[in-house]
Structures are given as structure tokens and as C-alpha cells.
Amino acid sequence: MPLLRTQHSVLPGFTLSFALSVLFICLVILVPLSGLAIHVSQMSWAQYWGVITDPRSLASFRVTLLAAAGASGINAVVGLLLAWVITRYRFPGRRLMDALVDLPFALPTAVAGLTLSALFAANGWLGQWFEAVGISVAYTPLGIMIAMSFTSLPFVVRAVQPVLEDLTPDVEEAAATLGATPMATFTRVILAQLMPALLTGTALAFTRSLGEYGAVIFIAGNMPFETEILSLLVNIRLDEFDYGAASALASVILIASLVLLFGIQLVQSRLTRRWKGH
Amino acid sequence: MSIRVEQIQKRFGDFTALNDINLDVQEGQLVGLLGPSGSGKTTLLRIIAGLEKADQGRVLFHGQDVTDLDVRKRKVGFVFQQYALFRHLTVADNVAFGLRMLPRKERPARSAIRQRVNELLDLVQLGHLAGRYPAQLSGGQKQRVALARALALKPDVLLLDEPFGALDAKVRKELRRWLRHLHEQISVTSIFVTHDQEEAMEVSDQVVVMSQGRIEQMASPLTVYEQPASRFVFDFLGHINALKGHYDGRSWQAGNAQLRLTTEGACPDGELTLYLRPHEADLRKNPSDSANLPVKLGARSVFGGTVTLELEALGWPAAVMEVELSRDAWQALDAQPGDTLFVHPRQLQTVTCDGNLGPRVTPA
Numbered sequence: 162m163p164l165l166r167t168q169h170s171v172l173p174g175f176t177l178s179f180a181l182s183v184l185f186i187c188l189v190i191l192v193p194l195s196g197l198a199i200h201v202s203q204m205s206w207a208q209y210w211g212v213i214t215d216p217r218s219l220a221s222f223r224v225t226l227l228a229a230a231g232a233s234g235i236n237a238v239v240g241l242l243l244a245w246v247i248t249r250y251r252f253p254g255r256r257l258m259d260a261l262v263d264l265p266f267a268l269p270t271a272v273a274g275l276t277l278s279a280l281f282a283a284n285g286w287l288g289q290w291f292e293a294v295g296i297s298v299a300y301t302p303l304g305i306m307i308a309m310s311f312t313s314l315p316f317v318v319r320a321v322q323p324v325l326e327d328l329t330p331d332v333e334e335a336a337a338t339l340g341a342t343p344m345a346t347f348t349r350v351i352l353a354q355l356m357p358a359l360l361t362g363t364a365l366a367f368t369r370s371l372g373e374y375g376a377v378i379f380i381a382g383n384m385p386f387e388t389e390i391l392s393l394l395v396n397i398r399l400d401e402f403d404y405g406a407a408s409a410l411a412s413v414i415l416i417a418s419l420v421l422l423f424g425i426q427l428v429q430s431r432l433t434r435r436w437k438g439h
Numbered sequence: 440m441s442i443r444v445e446q447i448q449k450r451f452g453d454f455t456a457l458n459d460i461n462l463d464v465q466e467g468q469l470v471g472l473l474g475p476s477g478s479g480k481t482t483l484l485r486i487i488a489g490l491e492k493a494d495q496g497r498v499l500f501h502g503q504d505v506t507d508l509d510v511r512k513r514k515v516g517f518v519f520q521q522y523a524l525f526r527h528l529t530v531a532d533n534v535a536f537g538l539r540m541l542p543r544k545e546r547p548a549r550s551a552i553r554q555r556v557n558e559l560l561d562l563v564q565l566g567h568l569a570g571r572y573p574a575q576l577s578g579g580q581k582q583r584v585a586l587a588r589a590l591a592l593k594p595d596v597l598l599l600d601e602p603f604g605a606l607d608a609k610v611r612k613e614l615r616r617w618l619r620h621l622h623e624q625i626s627v628t629s630i631f632v633t634h635d636q637e638e639a640m641e642v643s644d645q646v647v648v649m650s651q652g653r654i655e656q657m658a659s660p661l662t663v664y665e666q667p668a669s670r671f672v673f674d675f676l677g678h679i680n681a682l683k684g685h686y687d688g689r690s691w692q693a694g695n696a697q698l699r700l701t702t703e704g705a706c707p708d709g710e711l712t713l714y715l716r717p718h719e720a721d722l723r724k725n726p727s728d729s730a731n732l733p734v735k736l737g738a739r740s741v742f743g744g745t746v747t748l749e750l751e752a753l754g755w756p757a758a759v760m761e762v763e764l765s766r767d768a769w770q771a772l773d774a775q776p777g778d779t780l781f782v783h784p785r786q787l788q789t790v791t792c793d794g795n796l797g798p799r800v801t802p803a
Contacts, residue, residue, distance in 0.1 A: 340541065
């Protein structure tokens with residue numbers, strides 16, 4: 162088997178390392194997924210179609226997709242800003258800020274959900290101020306969006322940060338000597354180079370948001386047709402022992418996520434392969 | 440366009456990077472800023488470009504004060520040591536970048552931009568690589584793209600910061616010849632920074648030797664070499680052998696070494712240091728009345744037409760000396776490592792008591 166880059170691998174043998182990786186992927190990812198596929202395959206097309214076009218399902222798709230899109234949009238901007246601040250400035254507390262970015266990964270999502278719903282409830286610390294200007298956050302799609310953006314923020318920051326650190330200041334100086342305004346330098350030089358990483362981070366954040374459960378259900382209100390997210394609906398169907406319907410719904414998230422991730426992977430590798438000169 | 444720098448002062452914290460710098464560059468000249476690292480040459484170049492602000496002093500282009508003019512409006516082309524190409528753009532798009540950044544009113548049409556880019560790529564002999572990305576180019580090619588990009592806006596002034604510093608020796612040599620040639624073609628006033636003496640001597644019309652934030656000398660390469668203005672300049676331009684000894688009015692002595700010469704430059708107590716350039720001496724198997732500098736032949740390195748010999752002083756205190764002979768002279772000498780030989784300086788540079796350069800002397 163041809164080994165890329167190095168003639169001598171530090172890991173013992175291709176066969177062993179490959180077999181272990183494949184085994185792990187099978188056990189942890191593929192087997193559970195095929196369970197899902199088996200459940201779905203036991204349904205007829207008509208049944209499958211019936212489940213996913215049910216008005217309540219459609220409403221939950223809508224809520225989930227819109228909230229996830231909103232959350233990823235917010236995170237693309239805020240995450241980029243955060244990564245920028247952390248890499249470009251030296252200020253007291255920078256390391257703390259850098260560490261805090263990973264907090265949503267570390268915090269159990271249910272804890273995050275409880276905290277957020279307490280904060281944004283109509284009488285909560287933050288919720289009361291929104292309420293004062295007539296905006297309800299908790300138990301509305303807005304609340305879902307906030308919970309989703311909380312849990313998926315690290316994806317954008319951590320995807321963008323290393324690329325940003327790689328950008329040398331002389332490239333920006335070169336743009337300036339060529340007459341580029343600061344705005345043009347940002348969009349045409351910095352953002353253009355960050356785009357693959359930013360896209361990847363945002364797509365990861367989006368797919369994470371699609372499947373988010375713990376953080377969302379506490380703040381969502383979970384009103385069918387209004388604030389009921391897809392993963393909650395899956396859970397409800399499971400509680401009703403309707404495994405077919407649950408699997409059918411889950412397969413929609415799964416397919417959507419896979420298509421998105423694969424597409425992004427394709428775009429990113431095409432762009433960066435040329436930039437890296439392969 | 441001529442460049443004039445007046446009384447530039449620049450500090451970074453406690454460190455004085457530039458101290459009262461005055462410089463005049465004539466229109467169309469190619470000037471080399473030469474100095475060791477930390478001498479302030481890159482800072483000076485960046486101040487001229489407008490990438491750095493001086494604490495005091497003025498920069499004038501063609502008599503006009505540009506000290507407070509933004510780098511974007513100075514119309515300078517700048518070439519960076521590490522190329523600073525836009526890695527997400529093709530070679531052609533890199534070169535076109537400056538033209539595309541022009542305000543809409545001044546921006547040429549698409550076809551005109553394409554034509555200008557093609558001209559520039561032909562000028563740097565990279566027309567066939569227009570569609571490549573920077574990562575697919577060699578170092579020398581990247582630097583030529585950077586140069587084409589810097590020339591795209593027809594700058595009044597071209598500034599190059601160690602343009603060949605990141606390249607290997609052979610490419611360096613090719614590229615600097617080519618830069619010299621290019622400069623003859625387009626004759627834009629240019630300043631380049633280098634720490635490589637050979638490079639500065641070969642490429643520049645004028646060499647500016649800098650040390651510790653000051654200009655030591657500005658002159659043509661020949662003048663800088665033959666009439667160095669200071670001990671630093673003499674020292675910095677090529678290897679020298681420093682010979683420390685005593686002068687008694689008729690001859691210079693150190694241990695059992697002796698040179699008969701006449702000079703006024705010695706210290707009151709008779710101490711006298713002589714500088715000897717490696718190529719300003721002969722080697723013989725016998726001493727003469729005027730010169731008796733016994734040495735033991737050490738390692739030799741044969742490269743091109745010259746043979747560089749390492750010589751160890753025999754019976755007198757001196758660091759390992761270096762002498763260069765032509766290949767013919769080396770063969771005529773017919774010596775083996777370990778042989779005892781005698782150095783016969785043709786010319787020596789005296790160093791005065793206060794550390795300045797004194798008159799040149801010849802043993803007789």
C-alpha cells in the first residue's frame with residue numbers, strides 16, 4: 162500500500178493502523194447508522210413520505226432549519242470576530258478568552274439549556290430587558306436560535322483561528338502598497354483567504370445546530386407547529402414506540418448533514434489544494 | 440523621481456533604530472542599502488515606503504514632502520523578502536491586484552488590465568505561468584511575480600527589502616544580474632536592502648553602508664571599496680586580517696614578525712594595528728628585508744580562479760589569517776599543508792589610535 166509523504170511511518174504498519182481505524186468507525190458510526198437505515202428500510206415509500214410530509218414534521222423542519230441557519234449566520238460573524246480578536250490583539254485575559262471559547266463543548270448541553278432559559282425568561286436577568294422592548298426570547302424561535310448559537314460557536318472560532326494565525330502581516334502591507342483600502346484588504350485579501358475555513362466552520366456549526374437537543378428543549382417551549390424542533394419530535398415518536406417514524410425523521414437530518422458536509426469538504430479541498438500547490 | 444531623506448530619527452522603545460539619517464537618491468538610480476542586521480536599513484526603507492512612521496524628519500519625492508502621505512498614495516512599489524504574494528490568487532490576479540484596486544474612474548478596462556498583466560509577466564519572463572498559484576512556483580519565480588506586481592501601477596519609486604534573501608546562492612546570483620538588467624530597461628528610481636556585500640557591490644549604482652542606525656558612507660561601489668570612509672566600512676566589505684603590533688619609527692614588529700614601513704599613524708606609545716585584505720598579499724618561501732611574517736600553511740579552499748588559504752602565525756601573536764592567491768600563483772608556489780611560508784603584503788591599511796582609518800602603507 163503506498164504511503165504518502167514519508168517512507169517510514171512512526172505507527173506500526175499500515176495494516177494494523179488501518180484495521181483499527183476502520184473497526185472504530187464501524188462500531189461507533191456505521192453500525193448505529195445502519196440500525197437507522199434498517200428501521201427506515203422496513204417502511205414503504207408511502208409510509209416514509211407520509212411521516213416526513215406530516216404537517217407537524219414539516220413545521221419542525223422549518224423551525225429547526227431556520228433557527229439553525231440564523232444561529233450559524235450569527236456564529237459566522239461573531240466567531241470570525243472572536244477569532245480575529247484572539248489572534249490579532251494582545252490584551253490581559255486573552256488566554257482566558259481563548260479557553261472560554263471551548264466552554265460550550267465542555268458544558269453539558271442540558272446545563273447550558275437550563276442556564277439560558279433562566280437568563281432569557283421573561284423575568285430573567287437578560288430576558289426582562291428584551292421583554293421591555295417587546296421581544297420575547299424564551300419559548301420562541303429566537304430562544305432556539307440563541308441556544309443553538311451557544312453550542313456551536315466553537316466550531317467557527319476553532320476553524321478560522323489557525324488560518325488567521327497563518328496570515329502574515331506583510332501580505333496586508335503588500336495590499337496597502339498596491340493601493341487597497343483597509344476595507345478592500347479585509348474583503349479581498351483576508352476574508353478571501355479565510356473563506357474555506359469559515360465555510361467549514363459555519364457548516365459544522367449548522368449541522369451541529371440541526372441535531373442539537375439538550376440545550377434547545379429547555380428554552381424552546383416545545384409548542385408543536387411553533388417551537389418544536391426536529392430532534393424533539395424524534396424523541397416524542399420514540400416515546401410513542403413509533404421507531405419507524407423516529408428513524409424516518411432522523412434520516413432527514415442525517416442526509417441533510419451528510420450532503421452539506423460532503424459538499425463543503427469538496428469545495429474546501431478544491432480551493433485549498435490549489436493554494437497549497439498540489 | 441528623486442528621493443530625499445532629511446534628518447530621519449526613529450526609536451523603538453529604548454533602541455535607536457535610525458539616528459539623523461540624510462540621504463539623496465538621484466532619479467533613475469539603483470541604490471543598495473548595505474549593513475549588518477540591526478543597522479536600521481529595513482526600517483529606513485519602510486519609512487521611505489510609508490509603512491513605518493519616523494519620529495522626526497522628512498521624506499521628499501521629487502522635492503515634494505510625502506512624510507505624512509499614506510502608503511496607499513505614495514505610489515511606491517514594494518517587494519518583500521518573503522514575497523508576500525496573495526496565495527489565493529493566481530499569478531495573473533496577483534499582478535492585476537493593484538490595477539483592480541484603483542478607483543473606478545482611474546481603473547483601466549478589463550481588457551487593458553489583462554494586456555498590462557501580460558506585458559508585465561513577459562517582462563519578468565513568467566508569461567507561461569499566469570494561471571498558476573504562488574504555492575506552485577519556485578522561490579525565484581515568486582520573487583519575480585512580486586516584482587511584476589509591484590511594477591503594475593508604474594510606481595515612481597521601487598523599494599526592495601532583501602529581495603533575494605530567501606533564495607539559494609545560484610538563483611540569487613542569476614536574479615540579481617537580472618534585476619540589474621531590468622533596471623536598465625525600466626530605470627525607475629530604486630532602493631534595495633541587503634546584508635550581502637557582494638550583492639550590493641554588483642547591483643548598485645550607489646552603495647549606502649549603514650551601521651547602528653547611521654550612514655557610514657554613500658558612494659559608488661568602487662569608491663566604497665577603495666576609499667572606505669571609516670574603519671567599519673573597511674571591516675564590513677569583505678574579510679580582513681587585523682595585525683596588532685608595535686612601531687618604532689622604522690618598522691612594525693610583533694613577536695618575531697617584522698615589516699619595514701614608514702607611517703605617522705602609530706599611537707604615542709608605539710602601538711599600531713594594520714589591516715590586510717586577503718587579496719593584497721603574496722606568499723613566498725623566504726622572507727625579505729622589508730617583510731618577515733612567518734606562517735604555517737593550514738586548510739585551503741579552491742573555488743573558481745582563486746585559492747583561499749588559512750595561515751597560522753608562527754612565533755608571533757595573530758588570529759588565523761586568510762590570504763587569497765590566484766590559481767596560477769598557488770601552483771607556482773608548490774606548497775603543502777604544514778609548510779612554513781612568508782606573507783608579503785603589497786598594501787596595508789593603518790588604523791589610528793582613536794580607531795579611525797589612517798593612511799595606506801606599503802612595506803619597503
